Amino acid sequence: MNVDQRYRWVYKPVVFVACLVPIALLLSRGFGLFGQSLGPDPIKFTLHWIGKTALNILMITLLVTPVRYLAGWPHVVRIRRMLGLFAFTYALLHFLVYIVLDQELDFGGLLEDIAKRPYITVGFAALLILIPLAITSTNKMMRRLGRRWQTLHRWVYAAAILGVVHYYWQVKRDVREPLIYAGILAILLGYRLVRRLRKPKPARAATSPSGSATAPERT
Amino acid sequence: MARSPSTKLLPSEITPPEVFFSRRQAIAAALAAGVVGLAHADEPQPAAGKLQYSRNPQYSTKETPNSFEDITGYNNFYEFGTDKSDPKANAQEFRAHPWSVTVDGEAEVKGTFTLEDIMKPHALEERIYRFRCVEAWSMVVPWLGFPLADLVSRFKPTSKARYVQFTTLYDPKQMPGQRFRVLDWPYVEGLRMDEAMHPLAMMVVGVYGQTLPNQNGAPLRLIVPWKYGFKSVKSIVKISFVERQPRTAWNVATPHEYGFYANVNPAVDHPRWSQAKERRIGGGFLAKRIDTLPFNGYANEVASLYKGMDLTKFF
Numbered sequence: 001m002n003v004d005q006r007y008r009w010v011y012k013p014v015v016f017v018a019c020l021v022p023i024a025l026l027l028s029r030g031f032g033l034f035g036q037s038l039g040p041d042p043i044k045f046t047l048h049w050i051g052k053t054a055l056n057i058l059m060i061t062l063l064v065t066p067v068r069y070l071a072g073w074p075h076v077v078r079i080r081r082m083l084g085l086f087a088f089t090y091a092l093l094h095f096l097v098y099i100v101l102d103q104e105l106d107f108g109g110l111l112e113d114i115a116k117r118p119y120i121t122v123g124f125a126a127l128l129i130l131i132p133l134a135i136t137s138t139n140k141m142m143r144r145l146g147r148r149w150q151t152l153h154r155w156v157y158a159a160a161i162l163g164v165v166h167y168y169w170q171v172k173r174d175v176r177e178p179l180i181y182a183g184i185l186a187i188l189l190g191y192r193l194v195r196r197l198r199k200p201k202p203a204r205a206a207t208s209p210s211g212s213a214t215a216p217e218r219t
Numbered sequence: 220m221a222r223s224p225s226t227k228l229l230p231s232e233i234t235p236p237e238v239f240f241s242r243r244q245a246i247a248a249a250l251a252a253g254v255v256g257l258a259h260a261d262e263p264q265p266a267a268g269k270l271q272y273s274r275n276p277q278y279s280t281k282e283t284p285n286s287f288e289d290i291t292g293y294n295n296f297y298e299f300g301t302d303k304s305d306p307k308a309n310a311q312e313f314r315a316h317p318w319s320v321t322v323d324g325e326a327e328v329k330g331t332f333t334l335e336d337i338m339k340p341h342a343l344e345e346r347i348y349r350f351r352c353v354e355a356w357s358m359v360v361p362w363l364g365f366p367l368a369d370l371v372s373r374f375k376p377t378s379k380a381r382y383v384q385f386t387t388l389y390d391p392k393q394m395p396g397q398r399f400r401v402l403d404w405p406y407v408e409g410l411r412m413d414e415a416m417h418p419l420a421m422m423v424v425g426v427y428g429q430t431l432p433n434q435n436g437a438p439l440r441l442i443v444p445w446k447y448g449f450k451s452v453k454s455i456v457k458i459s460f461v462e463r464q465p466r467t468a469w470n471v472a473t474p475h476e477y478g479f480y481a482n483v484n485p486a487v488d489h490p491r492w493s494q495a496k497e498r499r500i501g502g503g504f505l506a507k508r509i510d511t512l513p514f515n516g517y518a519n520e521v522a523s524l525y526k527g528m529d530l531t532k533f534f
Contacts, residue, residue, distance in 0.1 A: 039304065040285075040293040040500045041356060104508060109493070117491055169491065172354065173472060174301035174401050 007078050015079045019086040022053040043101045050097055054090035055163050055181060061087055062160060062188045069195070081137050084156070088134040091127050091163075119169035126162035129155050157192075160185055270425045272343035272363050278419060279347035280516070284427075285358040285501045291432045293500060295352065296453055297401055298387065298394035299434065305396070306434035313393050315437035315454070324384075324460035327375035334438050338424060340373070341365035345428070346421060351483045351515045353447035357497045362442050363425030368416045376412070380460035384409040385441055385452040402468045408452035409465030409479070410443065411524075419444055419520055445514040445521045447481045478534040482525065483515035487534045 001009070026049050029036040038045045061083040068076050103109050113120045133153055135141070142149050164185050168178035284290075296306035299313075318334040343363050351357045371383060389405035391397040397404045414420060421442045424431055431437040436453025443450050449469050459465075469477035476490055485495045496508040514521050525533075 040289040041303075041498065041506075042504050043498070043506065044356075101504065113493070116488075117493075119491060172301075173297075174399075176399075 003075050007075060012079060012082060015082055019057060019083070022049070022056075022090075026050070043097070047094065047097045047102055050090055051094040051167075054087055054094050055167060057083055057090060058087040058156075058160050058163060059181070059184055059188065062156070062185070066188065066191045085134060085137060088130045091130055095124075095127055119166050122162045122169070123166035126159045126166060129159040129162070133159075157189055160189075268430065269428055270343055270363055270430060272345050272425070272428065275344040275346050279345070279361075280349055280359060282347070282349065282359045284347055284361045287427050289500050290358060290360055290426060291435055294435060295354075295448065296396075296434060296436065298396045298404075298406065298454070300396045301401060307432075309395055310433035313433040313437070315431075315433055318438050318456075320439065320455060321457045322374050322459075323457070325377045325380035325462060326460045327377065328373060337370065337439065338365075341369055341422075343424065348421075348442060348444040349515050350442075350444065350448055350451075351497060351511065353449055353477070353481070353489065353494075355489075355492060355494060355497050355511075356500055357509075357511075358500050361427055362421060362423045363428065363431075364421045364423035364442065366418055367420040367422050367441065368418060370422055371415055374458070374460070376460045379462050381412055382409050382461050382463070382465055383412060383415045384457075384459040384461050384465035385455050386457035386459070387452055388454045388456045403471055406452060406468045407465055408441065408450055408467050409461075410450075411464075413524055414443070414521075417521060417524065419517060445482060445517040447483060449477070450481050480525075480530075480533050482521075482530065482534075483511060484513060484530055484534065485511040486513070487531050 026038075026046065028034070029038050030042070030046075061080060064076055064080040064083065068074060099105060099107075099110055103113075114124050115121070133156060136145060136149065136152060145152065164178065164181045167181060168175060171178055292307045293303045294306055295301075295303060296310070299306040299309040316334070319331050320334070320337055321331045322329050343365060345361050345363050347359060347361045349357060350360050376383070385408050387406035388394070389397060391404075410420065421444075423436070423440050423442045424438060426432070426435060431440065436451075436455075439455045440453040441451045441455065450467075464479055467477075467479055469481075470479050483494075488494050494511055497511045498506050498508050500506075512518070
């Protein structure tokens with residue numbers, strides 16, 4: 001198999017299935033398989049489980065570029081779009097669980113939450129940011145937007161930061177886990193910053209989109 | 220206990236605790252024999268099992284109590300970890316017997332008392348109380364215990380005693396959650412004297428007719444049903460009568476989020492979430508959020524304690 005075939009028939013299907021594992025685990029708990037359960041507060045459990053999955057996949061999405069350069073795998077970028085779309089899907093699902101199951105479609109309460117509760121404000125903002133990124137993730141949009149595509153998709157950094165802040169502010173007191181996420185995100189974004197600063201200026205100016213850190217590759 | 224025939228069946232009677240616990244005891248005994256039996260064989264065993272008690276319908280809600288599993292498997296007890304499943308997972312090795320409680324401060328009777336000394340004069344009663352966590356979930360729990368006021372009176376607090384302060388055991392070896400400073404250990408809570416003397420305030424030693432499980436604050440804890448759950452301090456080793464308002468654990472941790480009073484109040488939001496509603500645990504995916512009541516539904520009994528106080532300021 002050549003690279004194209006390996007991505008098409010092996011890597012991408014594997015990543016696709018892996019991204020469905022969290023939802024499968026959740027369902028297996030929900031249906032009580034292997035004596036598992038969603039615990040005494042299944043709504044909260046589901047909400048947190050899906051939210052954390054969204055954050056996890058978003059982090060993995062941001063890991064693609066560092067892996068691409070550090071491991072020297074130029075083609076790994078081909079799985080990035082799928083990861084990003086899964087992160088968005090889980091974020092959207094997290095939001096739906098929140099409004100449908102947790103808030104019981106109380107839209108007044110939802111608006112109040114968004115306005116009054118900073119952790120919900122930033123979480124909602126992160127979701128809003130991801131929407132145009134998901135919409136413009138197609139090859140067609142990529143071609144149409146050209147260089148602007150890349151500028152637009154750098155907003156994913158903002159979404160990730162807001163996502164981690166959302167988690168940090170939501171936690172009652174034990175912030176150890178949110179801080180781990182913050183640390184990982186700092187490394188992921190720090191890598192990009194260092195790479196950018198290190199790159200000699202003229203070279204950067206001459207680089208085509210495909211040579212820069214976040215360039216889209218046809219997938 | 221003799222009772223006249225009644226059509227009103229208390230929910231706690233549906234599953235006879237005897238039946239429920241005989242299984243648990245068998246399992247626990249088997250585990251103890253296999254795992255810890257050798258180590259503790261000649262040490263005094265807790266007075267485990269059933270407690271003698273009477274029911275107190277006057278102070279009990281008619282609502283359906285949560286299951287034993289939910290009450291003992293889903294709660295906050297940061298000494299054993301910050302996840303709500305941690306207490307059950309990490310408290311099983313905890314030794315709640317023998318136990319003693321030190322009484323000090325502005326009182327005539329002071330000293331260190333064994334748990335048996337503490338409990339001896341008091342007849343145990345079951346009260347089914349609503350329990351409202353500050354995290355906006357709630358349960359209904361059949362606690363066993365006696366009025367805090369009766370215990371306080373025994374120590375004859377002096378006129379200088381304006382507050383009573385409770386301290387939880389500090390023992391990081393047994394309480395793994397204390398190895399990390401999530402809170403400023405040991406956990407301290409307190410009540411104003413008139414709150415402590417209120418008949419609803421309760422010293423608890425059991426639940427569902429049974430000795431309190433470790434994860435619920437064995438062997439001795441407080442229950443103040445009109446306040447958020449974190450006021451109801453667990454595994455108490457010290458009771459101090461003091462002149463000044465105690466520096467309570469959550470209040471010290473984040474004073475703008477957790478006040479000293481912590482009365483359940485739907486009108487005063489937690490800075491990060493609403494307190495207007497709560498989710499009653501046990502309803503599964505269909506659990507509807509219900510309105511939170513002022514003073515957790517005990518306003519008729521306790522609202523007068525706070526007459527003239529601005530409850531948005533003294534939250």
